[in-house]
Amino acid sequence: AKLAQDWGYDEVNINCGCPSERVQKGSFGACLMSEPALVADCIKAMRDAVDIPVTVKHRIGIDKIENYDFVRDFVGTVSEAGTNVFIVHTRNAWLKGLSPKENREIPPLKREFAYQLKKDFPELIFVINGVIQDLGQAEEQLKFVDGVMVGRAAYNTPWLLSDVDDRIYGDSHEPITREKVIEVMTEYLKTVGSDQRAVRAVCRHMHGLLTGLAGAKAWRRTLSDSAAIEHEGSNILNYAYAKAGWSDIERYWDADDDNFG
Ligand SMILES: Cc1cc2nc3c(=O)[nH]c(=O)nc-3n(C[C@H](O)[C@H](O)[C@H](O)COP(=O)(O)O)c2cc1C
Numbered sequence: 435a436k437l438a439q440d441w442g443y444d445e446v447n448i449n450c451g452c453p454s455e456r457v458q459k460g461s462f463g464a465c466l467m468s469e470p471a472l473v474a475d476c477i478k479a480m481r482d483a484v485d486i487p488v489t490v491k492h493r494i495g496i497d498k499i500e501n502y503d504f505v506r507d508f509v510g511t512v513s514e515a516g517t518n519v520f521i522v523h524t525r526n527a528w529l530k531g532l533s534p535k536e537n538r539e540i541p542p543l544k545r546e547f548a549y550q551l552k553k554d555f556p557e558l559i560f561v562i563n564g565v566i567q568d569l570g571q572a573e574e575q576l577k578f579v580d581g582v583m584v585g586r587a588a589y590n591t592p593w594l595l596s597d598v599d600d601r602i603y604g605d606s607h608e609p610i611t612r613e614k615v616i617e618v619m620t621e622y623l624k625t626v627g628s629d630q631r632a633v634r635a636v637c638r639h640m641h642g643l644l645t646g647l648a649g650a651k652a653w654r655r656t657l658s659d660s661a662a663i664e665h666e667g668s669n670i671l672n673y674a675y676a677k678a679g680w681s682d683i684e685r686y687w688d689a690d691d692d693n694f695g
Contacts, residue, residue, distance in 0.1 A: 435484045
């Protein structure tokens with residue numbers, strides 16, 4: 435928690451949701467849900483160590499425990515340690531027999547458990563998580579809980595968050611464009627310099643920018659091409675955008691082709 439604070443993070447979160455075997459061997463993640471008193475102790479120690487908020491991320495049960503009382507008692511015990519924010523991935527974690535990926539897909543979603551938690555602990559803040567796919571679905575959930583966490587959809591289709599400030603927070607400003615994102619990230623890439631591994635890492639996490647648009651495949655392919663990355667350096671995003679058929683230069687040439695070709 436101290437390290438997180440020193441690195442400048444706004445919040446530190448204890449993981450009571452990850453089902454992976456490696457994490458279980460380290461005695462953290464979802465297996466902590468069976469030890470709420472221990473989690474409460476951890477929260478107290480973390481709160482003593484830092485000033486930033488300490489929050490909890492958890493599931494609604496582990497293995498075959500299907501009754502609501504389990505998660506209600508977990509939240510009740512842990513909240514006594516002084517934390518008030520609970521991020522609930524509203525499905526069980528099956529600690530044996532499923533991979534982490536399957537554990538994000540197979541145990542059934544039960545959002546009503548999060549709604550019930552909010553009713554039982556109205557003074558606590560509940561953030562719902564699990565297969566929220568767009569802002570419309572997020573708005574629907576906000577009728578029942580205090581917040582929404584979007585995981586995979588935000589990563590795979592980051593553009594779905596482009597009007598979040600306006601729609602959810604009422605903070606309207608000029609709409610952002612993909613070109614602006616590319617411009618800002620290009621400036622960031624310049625600070626990364628010639629460290630190819632870092633440039634490749636930035637490129638990997640830009641794959642989703644064109645999801646759903648024509649040229650998305652060429653964009654991803656170019657951003658996975660080590661030779662292109664090495665050759666283009668910090669210009670790689672502009673280059674990939676052109677390869678995807680989106681840059682102004684590319685469109686100019688396309689128009690020319692139409693006129694004269
Ligand atoms: C690649 C990957 C890594 C994740 N790592 C963490 C993690 O370190 N801590 C955590 O609490 N959840 C982690 N999660 C789970 C997500 O926070 C989230 O609970 C899960 O993806 C369900 O939300 P979604 O359906 O919106 O994706 C991870 C998910 C993915 C796909």
